[in-house]
Amino acid sequence: MIGLSVLVLVGGAVWYFFRTSKALAVLMFHKIDPERQDSLTVSVRQLEQQLAWLQTHRYQIVTLRDVMTAIDQNRPLPPRSVLLTFDDGYVNNLTYALPVLQRFGRQAVVFVPTAFVGQCNQWDGCTEPLMNPEQLRQLLPTFELALHSHQHLNYKNRSADEIRTDLQQNLNAFDALNLPYVRAFAYPYGGRPNDPAIKQAMQQAMTEAGIRVAFRIGNRLNRFPIQNRYELQRLDIRGTDSLARFVRKVRWGKLF
């Protein structure tokens, strides 16, 4: 009887290991600071330790283009694939994240709310400067640039028309910046419409606009085959997390 329980436990662990090893972990960062650590701010030292851990444990940092190609071709990414994403386009990403990524030879994505380029995070008290077009250009080619709504809107409580308009403004503003960008979207606050009809209209608008993937939060790993390309999940990486907690998130995501 004990033998059987052990077998079930070991079998479950092996099954879970293979399931998660074929999964894509998408990490969500916001601000990077030389000293500060809070829920939206990871310190330079923490970022270095996290990248070193990923490197030591043979995680492969993939690009947004890799992810989109894998989904288009319905083909899993290599085991232990990780996508690094940064929301909002803070100047501190250029100042502090770029040099660390260059040192490690890794790539990442910045999701840009285009109405606020060169301004500040007005949705959050204007506490931090956001990159201007020239600063966004300096991120290339280490960073890919992508969409984060024009007005940094929470789509959760918006009408289909409001969402469609905001999406179109996001694309038009990016076109006007004359910077290369990828047609991938990160929902501000992870918010998507509650109403299934509006959600469907939003996804339809994304398809028509040529947007190929969109990221919510959700805090789980993404397993192939991907069920819905507009519902990819990201892991919220916080400066208040220990390295052990970071590792748990990357390996398992949220279990329940």
Ligand SMILES: [Zn+2]
């Ligand atoms: Zn944001």
